[in-house]
Amino acid sequence: MLIIDNISFSYEDKEVLENISFAVKKGQLLSIIGPNGCGKTTLINCILGVNRITRGSMTHRGRELDKMSARERAKLFSYVPQEKGHIFPYTVLEIVLMGRTPYHSIFSSPNGRDTDIAMEALEMVGMEGFRDKLFTKLSGGERQLVVLARSLAQESDIILMDEPTASLDYKNEIMFLEMVKSLCLNKNKTIIMSTHFPNHSFYFENHNLDTRVIMLADRKIKYQGLPSVVLTEDNVYNIYGVKSRILTYDGNKKHIVPIGGTENEKE
Ligand SMILES: Nc1ncnc2c1ncn2[C@@H]1O[C@H](COP(=O)(O)OP(=O)(O)OP(=O)(O)O)[C@@H](O)[C@H]1O
Numbered sequence: 528m529l530i531i532d533n534i535s536f537s538y539e540d541k542e543v544l545e546n547i548s549f550a551v552k553k554g555q556l557l558s559i560i561g562p563n564g565c566g567k568t569t570l571i572n573c574i575l576g577v578n579r580i581t582r583g584s585m586t587h588r589g590r591e592l593d594k595m596s597a598r599e600r601a602k603l604f605s606y607v608p609q610e611k612g613h614i615f616p617y618t619v620l621e622i623v624l625m626g627r628t629p630y631h632s633i634f635s636s637p638n639g640r641d642t643d644i645a646m647e648a649l650e651m652v653g654m655e656g657f658r659d660k661l662f663t664k665l666s667g668g669e670r671q672l673v674v675l676a677r678s679l680a681q682e683s684d685i686i687l688m689d690e691p692t693a694s695l696d697y698k699n700e701i702m703f704l705e706m707v708k709s710l711c712l713n714k715n716k717t718i719i720m721s722t723h724f725p726n727h728s729f730y731f732e733n734h735n736l737d738t739r740v741i742m743l744a745d746r747k748i749k750y751q752g753l754p755s756v757v758l759t760e761d762n763v764y765n766i767y768g769v770k771s772r773i774l775t776y777d778g779n780k781k782h783i784v785p786i787g788g789t790e791n792e793k794e
Pocket residue numbers: 538543561562563564565566567568569570
């Protein structure tokens with residue numbers, strides 16, 4: 528289990544996260560949602576060790592993350608960043624092989640086994656036909672699948688994703704969510720994912736995933752728990768200032784729809 532216990536973080540004198548606590552079990556999917564600038568990326572970077580927390584502790588199976596070497600941390604966590612465009616003209620296979628870096632010394636290069644693992648990862652995301660294509664020439668959605676393959680090749684237990692579906696079209700978004708679902712259900716991966724789409728949490732819950740959500744705002748976790756408990760119309764209004772309605776379909780499956788009104792219009 529990954530335990531984040533009462534952590535805080537500041538950029539110089541600006542505190543962005545204050546007393547954040549949550550736990551994620553193996554095979555569980557945790558969504559982090561909250562308005563722009565609330566600290567989702569900052570929180571992910573604290574877990575990755577890019578940001579050094581100012582208070583609190585983070586442990587995995589009782590071991591302090593801060594006491595792990597960079598290589599150990601890279602074997603435990605992989606990262607799927609927001610799609611932002613890439614400059615270097617590596618091939619798809621070369622990008623995925625970068626996921627094998629924690630398993631090598633700086634002087635060794637990837638071997639045949641690494642290539643097999645990288646190709647398996649590409650097959651899992653349906654991108655094996657793109658192995659020799661230049662990463663820079665792929666669409667945003669295709670790149671995101673390749674980056675997911677890189678994180679699979681890293682063979683980490685925990686995958687951190689920062690708004691991974693932001694640049695995906697409707698079909699690729701569904702495909703990506705299906706992939707994420709399958710990684711938790713079939714590969715027992717733990718996934719922590721920031722998202723701007725509360726419906727993704729319902730999607731996972733509706734598909735019987737062991738899933739939780741935390742809602743961040745004003746430096747703190749305002750609500751956390753099961754999506755159907757936490758993602759209420761009132762909580763969405765309190766966090767985003769947007770009026771919405773929870774619709775139930777097909778028995779008990781939930782879906783949230785904005786109904787247009789914003790904070791300024793609340794009676
Ligand atoms: N390197 C930095 N130095 C100083 N302040 C920063 C830095 N990075 C982020 N911030 C500030 O910290 C706050 C949280 O930013 P962060 O990127 O974590 O938010 P976010 O929830 O991921 O936002 P978004 O949904 O827009 O991606 C913001 O106010 C941002 O301006």
